[in-house]
Amino acid sequence: MESKIERPTEGEVITVAADGALQVPDHPIIPFIEGDGIGVDVTPPMRKVLDAAVEKAYGHRRKLHWMEIYCGEKATQTYGADTWLPEETLAAIRDFRVAIKGPLTTPVGGGIRSLNVALRQQLDLYICLRPVRYYQGTPSPLKQPELTDMVIFRENSEDIYAGVEWQAGTAEADKVIRFLTEEMGVTKIRFTQECGIGIKPISRAGTERLVRAAIQYAIDNDRDSVTLVHKGNIMKFTEGAFKDFGYALAQREFGARLIDGGPWCELTNPKSGKTIVIKDVIADAFLQQILLRPAEYDVIATMNLNGDYVSDALAAQVGGIGIAPGANIGDGVALFEATHGTAPKYAGQDKVNPGSLVLSGEMMLRHLGWIEAADLVIKGMEGAIAAKTVTYDFERLMEGAELLSCSAFGDAVISNM
Numbered sequence: 001m002e003s004k005i006e007r008p009t010e011g012e013v014i015t016v017a018a019d020g021a022l023q024v025p026d027h028p029i030i031p032f033i034e035g036d037g038i039g040v041d042v043t044p045p046m047r048k049v050l051d052a053a054v055e056k057a058y059g060h061r062r063k064l065h066w067m068e069i070y071c072g073e074k075a076t077q078t079y080g081a082d083t084w085l086p087e088e089t090l091a092a093i094r095d096f097r098v099a100i101k102g103p104l105t106t107p108v109g110g111g112i113r114s115l116n117v118a119l120r121q122q123l124d125l126y127i128c129l130r131p132v133r134y135y136q137g138t139p140s141p142l143k144q145p146e147l148t149d150m151v152i153f154r155e156n157s158e159d160i161y162a163g164v165e166w167q168a169g170t171a172e173a174d175k176v177i178r179f180l181t182e183e184m185g186v187t188k189i190r191f192t193q194e195c196g197i198g199i200k201p202i203s204r205a206g207t208e209r210l211v212r213a214a215i216q217y218a219i220d221n222d223r224d225s226v227t228l229v230h231k232g233n234i235m236k237f238t239e240g241a242f243k244d245f246g247y248a249l250a251q252r253e254f255g256a257r258l259i260d261g262g263p264w265c266e267l268t269n270p271k272s273g274k275t276i277v278i279k280d281v282i283a284d285a286f287l288q289q290i291l292l293r294p295a296e297y298d299v300i301a302t303m304n305l306n307g308d309y310v311s312d313a314l315a316a317q318v319g320g321i322g323i324a325p326g327a328n329i330g331d332g333v334a335l336f337e338a339t340h341g342t343a344p345k346y347a348g349q350d351k352v353n354p355g356s357l358v359l360s361g362e363m364m365l366r367h368l369g370w371i372e373a374a375d376l377v378i379k380g381m382e383g384a385i386a387a388k389t390v391t392y393d394f395e396r397l398m399e400g401a402e403l404l405s406c407s408a409f410g411d412a413v414i415s416n417m
């Protein structure tokens with residue numbers, strides 16, 4: 001297939017050293033996927049804000065060199081009707097090591113499977129990292145939204161989310177059901193006719209690499225606790241196993257000690273000397289406790305579907321998915337993306353909040369080690385929100401705010417840096 005990616009005339013490739021450390025040149029090439037729906041609105045301000053932050057922090061010494069790569073609807077327009085995720089897009093993310101994407105549409109029921117999930121699976125980006133914090137002045141349904149300060153580690157490669165399922169009435173679904181009923185002695189499938197069926201894989205290896213990263217993050221960032229969120233009372237051998245694998249890893253690899261006979265345990269942070277508690281909570285109870293007692297939770301490690309639900313719920317507590325950033329991280333490769341989707345009803349209106357993707361870009365700058373530029377993005381966001389110059393989602397909930405378009409909010413972030 002003919003290449004459609006235009007490599008910028010300047011810029012260099014980010015590499016990874018033998019010890020796993022990123023080697024970031026002063027002029028890195030950054031692949032980006034514009035995204036479907038509101039991707040066309042939020043991607044340009046994200047680029048503009050990041051470029052401005054880098055220039056303000058480093059003058060002309062450093063610069064991001066953007067390289068457009070394609071996925072989703074724009075890929076079908078560029079490569080042909082059936083090409084949603086071109087091989088060269090995957091190769092570019094793999095080769096250039098750090099990329100950022102807008103949201104991609106997934107039809108409900110039929111049609112293509114999620115391209116977002118496909119990118120995570122095919123690049124083995126097993127951590128979905130979604131920090132949730134409050135920006136002063138943001139409208140929130142909580143009385144004390146500043147108490148919500150959590151970092152979600154969502155397992156990105158397993159669970160029912162992986163898409164191993166068969167449609168009701170197909171020969172495949174009937175075959176799986178027959179296997180379960182006739183060979184495995186399963187009697188609990190209430191209606192075996194016209195029954196869709198899905199599989200929920202949760203492995204020790206998949207859990208351990210996620211929980212390991214979450215505990216390491218807690219150590220590196222001097223956080224108080226890591227909570228394993230699961231529904232292991234009901235799904236004993238999947239969600240329950242996640243909890244057990246997680247606790248066992250904390251003890252074996254991080255020397256965690258049981259508290260009062262367990263299962264909660266604690267370890268001493270080797271960097272700060274502080275105690276990190278490793279605990280667990282059942283997912284439904286967690287969803288009420290994050291509203292009632294958010295201060296008790298810090299780093300969250302959970303499986304794919306829980307992590308999806310928890311991400312949007314926690315985002316709502318601090319102002320909504322308009323400012324909820326994220327990253328998909330694997331070994332030596334990272335793809336940054338907002339928590340929200342394509343919000344199709346707003347597409348192309350220059351209306352929505354670009355804050356989620358801008359803050360995903362901020363995470364990307366931090367990942368590159370460009371801390372000064374990342375700090376400027378935060379300063380710009382804080383300033384724009386504190387000045388009440390905001391997009392529709394905040395303006396409708398704030399007294400005396402000035403309504404800005406998506407692009408104008410990006411400019412407001414820049415002028416507040």
Ligand SMILES: NC(=O)C1=CN([C@@H]2O[C@H](COP(=O)(O)OP(=O)(O)OC[C@H]3O[C@@H](n4cnc5c(N)ncnc54)[C@H](OP(=O)(O)O)[C@@H]3O)[C@@H](O)[C@H]2O)C=CC1
Nearest residue numbers: 103104105106107116321322339340341342343352353393
């Ligand atoms: N990683 C990804 O690429 C993701 C893709 N998706 C896909 O996106 C599509 C649409 O999903 P949907 O369920 O509607 O969820 P969305 O996240 O796209 O939108 C739901 C609602 O959230 C609010 N919202 C979303 N983005 C913003 C923003 N930038 N600024 C302000 N408000 C925002 C809007 O609320 P209001 O109506 O109140 O204004 C919007 O109607 C689906 O195909 C889904 O699969 C979904 C999530 C992630």
Ligand SMILES: O=C(O)CCC(=O)C(=O)O
Nearest residue numbers: 105106114116117308339
């Ligand atoms: O892939 C999708 O369309 C939805 C994904 C999603 O909601 C998420 O990852 O948070």
Ligand SMILES: [Mg+2]
Nearest residue numbers: 308311312339
């Ligand atoms: Mg989601």
